[in-house]
Amino acid sequence: xxxxxxxxxxxPSTEDELDEINKENKVRLSKKSTDRLYVSIQPTAACQLACxxxxxxxxxxxxxxxxxxxxxxxxxQKISLKDxxxxxxxxxxxxxxxxxxKMKKLNEQLKDxxxxxxxxxxxxxxxxGYALSPSIYKMLKEEFNVYRxxxxxxxxxxxxxxxxxxxxxxxxxxxxxxxxxxITQSPFYDKNTCVISIRCNVDERNIEGVMPLLEMLYKHNMxxxxxxxxxxxVSWSNNGAGSMLGHKLLGKLSSKHIDYMINHxxxxxxxxxxxxPYQCIGTDNDAEMYDAxxxxxxxxxxxxxxxxxxxxxVLGNVEQKIIVPNKRSCLHDVPQMLLEKRxxxxxxxxxxxxxxxxxxxxxxxxxxxxPSFIYNIEDRIYLDYLAKIKK
Numbered sequence: 001x002x003x004x005x006x007x008x009x010x011x012p013s014t015e016d017e018l019d020e021i022n023k024e025n026k027v028r029l030s031k032k033s034t035d036r037l038y039v040s041i042q043p044t045a046a047c048q049l050a051c052x053x054x055x056x057x058x059x060x061x062x063x064x065x066x067x068x069x070x071x072x073x074x075x076x077q078k079i080s081l082k083d084x085x086x087x088x089x090x091x092x093x094x095x096x097x098x099x100x101x102k103m104k105k106l107n108e109q110l111k112d113x114x115x116x117x118x119x120x121x122x123x124x125x126x127x128x129g130y131a132l133s134p135s136i137y138k139m140l141k142e143e144f145n146v147y148r149x150x151x152x153x154x155x156x157x158x159x160x161x162x163x164x165x166x167x168x169x170x171x172x173x174x175x176x177x178x179x180x181x182x183i184t185q186s187p188f189y190d191k192n193t194c195v196i197s198i199r200c201n202v203d204e205r206n207i208e209g210v211m212p213l214l215e216m217l218y219k220h221n222m223x224x225x226x227x228x229x230x231x232x233x234v235s236w237s238n239n240g241a242g243s244m245l246g247h248k249l250l251g252k253l254s255s256k257h258i259d260y261m262i263n264h265x266x267x268x269x270x271x272x273x274x275x276x277p278y279q280c281i282g283t284d285n286d287a288e289m290y291d292a293x294x295x296x297x298x299x300x301x302x303x304x305x306x307x308x309x310x311x312x313x314v315l316g317n318v319e320q321k322i323i324v325p326n327k328r329s330c331l332h333d334v335p336q337m338l339l340e341k342r343x344x345x346x347x348x349x350x351x352x353x354x355x356x357x358x359x360x361x362x363x364x365x366x367x368x369x370x371p372s373f374i375y376n377i378e379d380r381i382y383l384d385y386l387a388k389i390k391k
Contacts, residue, residue, distance in 0.1 A: 018352075045059045047094045048131070051164045063292050071294070072106065074290075096125060125146055155206040184225045200213065203242055211260065214261065272355070273354075274354050282361065302329075313329050
């Protein structure tokens with residue numbers, strides 16, 4: 001009984017549990033570190049792929065030298081506005097590696113700023129993996145201080161190549177997987193310094209392709225070299241992608257994926273840990289994203305989208321040069337809305353203490369990005385028990 005009470009499985013009958021959770025979340029928000037500046041940069045709107053669920057409108061736009069200068073200037077200003085101790089860059093797209101020369105120009109200048117001001121300088125990149133050669137991996141690790149590279153494989157070749165094709169309609173799986181093999185087998189691959197994370201976007205069309213992909217990764221001895229996770233396809237820029245059916249299927253079948261990963265030495269999170277309150281660019285006071293037009297945004301899903309441009313998600317442009325303090329989109333209001341019990345799906349959900357509502361954009365659009373563990377938490381508890389007694 002004492003354990004159940006200390007772990008808050010049992011709470012006093014007089015306690016309003018939601019109020020208590022929100023009080024704790026409010027304290028956590030107040031303690032959030034303010035000495036880190038996070039900036040996401042999209043050096044191009046171009047992409048080699050034409051994925052059928054992507055919500056971006058791709059084009060051959062690349063950052064100009066003038067915009068690069070303005071971005072660097074803006075970041076210097078933002079560093080000076082507070083007691084900054086670390087600078088982290090998130091490289092995003094389009095496909096950022098299509099503008100690698102632009103990335104290098106930015107990185108050289110930003111790294112110099114970090115060194116001159118004694119700041120910790122790190123980065124991560126989200127890429128389709130099509131141009132991710134071993135030599136580029138090495139540069140990202142050693143010159144860009146990138147600690148994580150996220151690529152996407154939507155199941156085995158049979159499933160991936162039906163949805164993640166090049167702009168000329170050719171499947172992309174073989175090139176991406178061969179890049180992955182070459183990198184993880186190279187002498188300079190270091191998962192502790194710069195790990196590759198494989199994201200598998202899942203809906204009802206490719207759910208059966210997840211297990212064959214896991215088996216393929218194991219066959220090529222990658223299980224303990226990479227991070228693998230699945231996530232449901234969602235509507236992006238109001239394009240109608242994803243479905244509740246796909247989300248529920250992933251939740252149910254992911255128990256089998258977890259079981260396989262446990263028994264084949266993959267790194268896997270079985271039971272969720274409390275991460276609330278959820279934090280992203282949109283809820284951060286200082287974080288920003290810059291696209292290839294120099295637009296300033298606060299969400300990775302809102303760039304290169306006429307739908308979101310019309311809804312006030314473009315906060316300005318780096319060419320304006322003046323930083324308007326606290327200029328944020330409606331995403332910034334979501335944490336307070338949660339604390340005030342104004343987000344109804346979360347108010348009545350037993351998993352709210354764990355996830356904290358997750359994506360604020362999804363909550364505002366009334367399409368919450370609920371974690372898949374809500375559909376298989378009992379299985380996860382059992383799998384966690386089995387894993388512990390085997391040790």
